[in-house]
Amino acid sequence: MAANKERTFIAVKPDGVQRGLTGEIIKRFEQKGCQLVAMKLTKASEELLQQHYIDLKDRPFFSGLVQYMGSGPVVAMVWEGLNMVKTGRVMLGETNPADSKPGTIRGDLCIQVGRNIIHGSDSVESAEKEIKLWFKPEELVNYTSCASDWIYE
Numbered sequence: 001m002a003a004n005k006e007r008t009f010i011a012v013k014p015d016g017v018q019r020g021l022t023g024e025i026i027k028r029f030e031q032k033g034c035q036l037v038a039m040k041l042t043k044a045s046e047e048l049l050q051q052h053y054i055d056l057k058d059r060p061f062f063s064g065l066v067q068y069m070g071s072g073p074v075v076a077m078v079w080e081g082l083n084m085v086k087t088g089r090v091m092l093g094e095t096n097p098a099d100s101k102p103g104t105i106r107g108d109l110c111i112q113v114g115r116n117i118i119h120g121s122d123s124v125e126s127a128e129k130e131i132k133l134w135f136k137p138e139e140l141v142n143y144t145s146c147a148s149d150w151i152y153e
Contacts (some may be wrong), residue, residue: 007037007080007140008088008121009130014072016117017041021109022075025118028091028105029079033151038078038131038140046070051133068114076134082152085127088120 010029012022029036044052049066056062081087093104097116100107110117121127131140145151 004083005080006082006084006124006127007078007131008084008127009119009134010077010079010088010092010121011119011134012075012077013069013115013117013119014074015110015115017073017075019117021117024109025105026077029088032081032087032091033147034079034081034084034087035145035148036077037080037142038135039075040135040139041073041075042134043072044070044074048133052130078131078135078140085121085124089122092118092120 010025012025016022016025026036046066049069050057053062053065053069056065079088091105093100093106095106095116096113097106097110098113102108105118106116121130
């Protein structure tokens, strides 16, 4: 794989988990050729969520977002691949599902921005920060997929 191999943090939000969309989301990433290196079902603490969304702390919707994200289980994942952060963001679609194209996760599976079912890191730096926040180093699995030669030149 080229030098742009990277990891991103993807989380199925409580609405996505409650609607039974986790399998569909995982399927899309696997079909794209992305490699899952960590995953867990968790109920995030208020402290974790406040850290995760620290860059939004001054926004009027911050407390509601933290409350919502803590309202149910979340599936936290780390995916690896070529330009994975950008690839993940493109697959998710726009933050507002109304602006998302058909074929994207949000474009196909949700309607309102407050229930947009999935989070994805927006930069390599935020991916690194979010992965460290949600996972211990020993929870990340390093391996070479047997399909790698069929996905990458």
